[in-house]
Amino acid sequence: MILQFTEGTLNIVYYGEISKATEAARFYESVGKYELDISKARKLA
Numbered sequence: 001m002i003l004q005f006t007e008g009t010l011n012i013v014y015y016g017e018i019s020k021a022t023e024a025a026r027f028y029e030s031v032g033k034y035e036l037d038i039s040k041a042r043k044l045a
Contacts, residue, residue: 002041024033 002014002021014021024044025036 002038004038013038015022015045016044022043 003010004013005011021036021041021044022034022037024040025034026035
């Protein structure tokens with residue numbers, strides 16, 4: 001689940017398979033972390 005905090009409330013941006021999210025995300029090998037842009041997460045939904 002990916003949430004976005006806007007105007008004092010939490011909104012669900014993406015709720016679904018984690019594999020879809022990690023495929024669309026950038027992976028930074030040096031730190032072992034993923035980054036997924038909110039705009040890309042919205043397109044997954």
